[in-house]
Amino acid sequence: SKAQIAMALRALSAASKIAAAAVAGGSAFALTASVAHNSENIHPTPYPWSHNGPFSAYDAASIRRGHQVYAQVCAACHGMQRIAYRNLVGVCYTEDEAKALAADKEYEDGPDDTGSMFDRPGKLSDYIKSPYKNENEARYANNGGLPPDLSLIVKARHGGADYLFALLTGYKDPPAGIAVAEGQHYNPYFPGQKIQMPNPLYDGGIEYEDGTPATASQMAKDVSTFLAWASEPEQDERKKAGIKAIAALMVAAVAAGYWKRHLWSVMKSRRVTFH
Numbered sequence: 010s011k012a013q014i015a016m017a018l019r020a021l022s023a024a025s026k027i028a029a030a031a032v033a034g035g036s037a038f039a040l041t042a043s044v045a046h047n048s049e050n051i052h053p054t055p056y057p058w059s060h061n062g063p064f065s066a067y068d069a070a071s072i073r074r075g076h077q078v079y080a081q082v083c084a085a086c087h088g089m090q091r092i093a094y095r096n097l098v099g100v101c102y103t104e105d106e107a108k109a110l111a112a113d114k115e116y117e118d119g120p121d122d123t124g125s126m127f128d129r130p131g132k133l134s135d136y137i138k139s140p141y142k143n144e145n146e147a148r149y150a151n152n153g154g155l156p157p158d159l160s161l162i163v164k165a166r167h168g169g170a171d172y173l174f175a176l177l178t179g180y181k182d183p184p185a186g187i188a189v190a191e192g193q194h195y196n197p198y199f200p201g202q203k204i205q206m207p208n209p210l211y212d213g214g215i216e217y218e219d220g221t222p223a224t225a226s227q228m229a230k231d232v233s234t235f236l237a238w239a240s241e242p243e244q245d246e247r248k249k250a251g252i253k254a255i256a257a258l259m260v261a262a263v264a265a266g267y268w269k270r271h272l273w274s275v276m277k278s279r280r281v282t283f284h
Contacts, residue, residue: 052168075234092136094136163237173229177228178210180196
């Protein structure tokens with residue numbers, strides 16, 4: 010009948026739409042995977058970071074050295090606008106040290122009684138600001154490139170601290186056949202392998218307060234640790250809470266098992282006789 014034919018055509022149309030959607034989805038996935046493969050030709054080596062284990066914590070000395078690398082090298086182009094100076098207290102600096110670090114910077118405040126804005130020394134509540142006033146100034150100073158804020162850079166990049174360490178230590182001369190434009194640098198770990206940021210780390214580039222030899226790899230390790238902490242400063246507390254929760258659940262499981270055996274012991278030991 011005509012009704013049956015119409016229903017069959019509608020069913021065929023729906024099936025065709027589903028098949029087309031499946032093909033389109035598969036093509037999009039394949040294209041995405043292909044782009045990711047081509048843009049990330051070299052994957053960073055996984056490193057045994059001291060803070061990665063379930064029972065491990067951040068290395069406070071490395072965080073302090075990493076902040077020193079950031080302050081003396083990275084802060085010229087990158088801000089950390091989600092990290093306040095108070096966040097450093099008890100992690101890698103004392104309160105007085107953090108206050109001194111903040112006081113070295115000037116922040117615009119106001120308005121005052123006359124309605125004017127004014128500059129004042131930084132306070133613990135201030136956030137580590139960007140060296141640029143706005144995005145346009147940042148791009149103008151960096152040949153059109155926009156230096157990213159480093160507060161969440163470890164979480165924002167696939168590979169996390171491994172990627173940052175590989176990037177900072179991966180600058181090389183371009184191999185034959187690869188042309189690098191003026192103002193760009195070859196780095197096989199950066200997507201596209203060409204990066205505007207020049208190699209920021211050199212052996213002896215800074216002098217560590219604790220006397221640790223400031224090799225390029227040591228500085229890369231320390232600043233990667235510092236940025237890993239900045240991306241997840243609550244990690245140590247979260248691990249402590251998790252361990253406490255697991256311990257409490259284990260005690261509760263033992264108590265529940267004992268209570269269950271006690272509750273059912275009467276039932277299990279009961280004997281039923283028939284006369």
